[in-house]
Amino acid sequence: MPANLMTKKDMKELAAEAAGSAAEGGNPRVKEVTERLLYRVMQVIDECDVTMDEFWAAVGFIAKAAKNNEFGLLVPGVALEHFLDLRLDEADKRAGIGGGTVRTIEGPLYVAGAPLSKGEARMDDGTDPGEVFIISGQVTDEAGRPIPNAIVDIWHANSKGGYSFIDGEQAPYNLRRRIQTGDDGRYLARSIVPNGYGCPPESATRELMGLLGRHAERPAHVHYFVSAPGHRTLTTQFNFTGDKYLHTDFAFGTRDELIVTLDRVTDPAQIRDAGLNRPFARATFDVVLTKETATAPKTVVEREHVIAA
Ligand code: MBD
Ligand code: FE
Numbered sequence: 001m002p003a004n005l006m007t008k009k010d011m012k013e014l015a016a017e018a019a020g021s022a023a024e025g026g027n028p029r030v031k032e033v034t035e036r037l038l039y040r041v042m043q044v045i046d047e048c049d050v051t052m053d054e055f056w057a058a059v060g061f062i063a064k065a066a067k068n069n070e071f072g073l074l075v076p077g078v079a080l081e082h083f084l085d086l087r088l089d090e091a092d093k094r095a096g097i098g099g100g101t102v103r104t105i106e107g108p109l110y111v112a113g114a115p116l117s118k119g120e121a122r123m124d125d126g127t128d129p130g131e132v133f134i135i136s137g138q139v140t141d142e143a144g145r146p147i148p149n150a151i152v153d154i155w156h157a158n159s160k161g162g163y164s165f166i167d168g169e170q171a172p173y174n175l176r177r178r179i180q181t182g183d184d185g186r187y188l189a190r191s192i193v194p195n196g197y198g199c200p201p202e203s204a205t206r207e208l209m210g211l212l213g214r215h216a217e218r219p220a221h222v223h224y225f226v227s228a229p230g231h232r233t234l235t236t237q238f239n240f241t242g243d244k245y246l247h248t249d250f251a252f253g254t255r256d257e258l259i260v261t262l263d264r265v266t267d268p269a270q271i272r273d274a275g276l277n278r279p280f281a282r283a284t285f286d287v288v289l290t291k292e293t294a295t296a297p298k299t300v301v302e303r304e305h306v307i308a309a
Pocket of ligand 1: 073076105106107108109197218251253
């Protein structure tokens, strides 16, 4: 069939009717968004001459993603989670807010309720054969003043790119910790250098990436939520220089300001001073939080989070 069989007017009217524009009740917000969304879907079908077979293949794809509980993976994969960040960045700018550590996506693999400790934590349970990794940093305000009692909630993959709870192979809360900063705003984490994450082989998300000619990999990264009373909660991550996937992250999470360099320590005296017996890697990740104000756009995202048993 040819494309562009329909008039804009006909599509707009049908979308409006389907979204309940003539109906009294319902939720006005849902009606508004549904109407615009349906109109745009109709436009795409008509512009691209989407066949019935193609349409139902797309429905099947969405059903598969839903059955796998994969929407949390699909959303960053098609850049929408990053797009939400870009909008929030712009809203911040217009509200005159800047100067804090930049945000990036949360991703789908956070587990709430990780063990909480003061000042420092060991994140790994000692079973991962990966490289020992010491992360240190300071949480400050925009004036550089330390923020004591900030909660630094860190989570990352193991040396195989797997996340505890999700991969079913690790102890509960392995590589997931909350650290409360000391009076100097500092935190210290001992862990294992993570590997990058790849979408599961049979996932709908990987299938789509293949159809788009893209890969389904993330560079290695470490996730953070950082919160403190009177300050805006920050969702962010850092990556590592030299990573193969650093600038082609399938989830669009990499930001230039969030790339750290791993410092490899091989000097026996330094290894001993760190209380270790083999070479290790270390990195610094300092965090600057912005002040909470009544007019600041909201940064705490309400979304479903699992809690490990
Ligand atoms: C991850 O670890 C992640 O952070 C994102 C955004 C998507 C998939 C896996
Ligand atoms: Fe991740």
